[in-house]
Amino acid sequence: MNKENTPLKKTPNDHSIMDTIKDRWSPRVFADIPVSQTDLQSLFEAGRWAASSNNFQPWNIVWGVKGSKSYERIMNHLVEFNQSWAVNAPVLMLGVINTKTPDGKDNYHALHDLGQFTANMALQAHSMGIAIHQMAGVDFEAAKKEFEFPEEYHVATAIAVGYYGGDKNNLNEDLQGAETSPRVRKKQDEFIFNGNFVKRESL
Numbered sequence: 001m002n003k004e005n006t007p008l009k010k011t012p013n014d015h016s017i018m019d020t021i022k023d024r025w026s027p028r029v030f031a032d033i034p035v036s037q038t039d040l041q042s043l044f045e046a047g048r049w050a051a052s053s054n055n056f057q058p059w060n061i062v063w064g065v066k067g068s069k070s071y072e073r074i075m076n077h078l079v080e081f082n083q084s085w086a087v088n089a090p091v092l093m094l095g096v097i098n099t100k101t102p103d104g105k106d107n108y109h110a111l112h113d114l115g116q117f118t119a120n121m122a123l124q125a126h127s128m129g130i131a132i133h134q135m136a137g138v139d140f141e142a143a144k145k146e147f148e149f150p151e152e153y154h155v156a157t158a159i160a161v162g163y164y165g166g167d168k169n170n171l172n173e174d175l176q177g178a179e180t181s182p183r184v185r186k187k188q189d190e191f192i193f194n195g196n197f198v199k200r201e202s203l
């Protein structure tokens, strides 16, 4: 399985972008193909080379493959909606930040940096025919305790990972449509300002 098998969604881009960005999307079903440890190491390596404020690299990832205790422990901390579809994913992860700098000050950029890590991972994954689906719907306090992170850490996201190409019939009817619906974004003029911010009623 590789990216030639990736189901494409309509992405109505207004300007030219590279195919990896255009074609990436977040499915809720995944092919019945295991993601190997070597695959995962490539994803983590892509994340590892993300830029971060002061090169503090405040990101941490907890991961588990389906059938393992770690997978089950992550699954148990997803909100019910996410559990309903994430069960299709062969790998689950948590994205966790250290909210403090090495000298104990608040690191206001840690969440930003985890986002860069995850975006790198997503694009690397896509280039390998692997999809990732990030989730805010996770019981972050309970997950922090479950995996024994110290107080200053924050479980920001969960992430479902698997090869593209799952059967959308594994989803309830409401969610099936999202597997093929076009991707949607705000227009650039709603959030790009060559000067003062102009508040808009958008979407």
Ligand SMILES: Cc1cc2nc3c(=O)[nH]c(=O)nc-3n(C[C@H](O)[C@H](O)[C@H](O)COP(=O)(O)O)c2cc1C
Residues within 6 Å of the ligand: 024, 025, 026, 027, 082, 133, 134, 135, 136, 137, 138, 157, 183
């Ligand atoms: C930080 C973050 C949190 C998200 N939380 C959820 C979630 O809890 N459940 C879910 O089904 N999708 C979640 N998503 C997926 C988004 O809905 C999805 O990325 C967005 O609709 C754009 O679709 P695309 O990634 O296919 O372009 C999340 C995405 C991000 C980046």
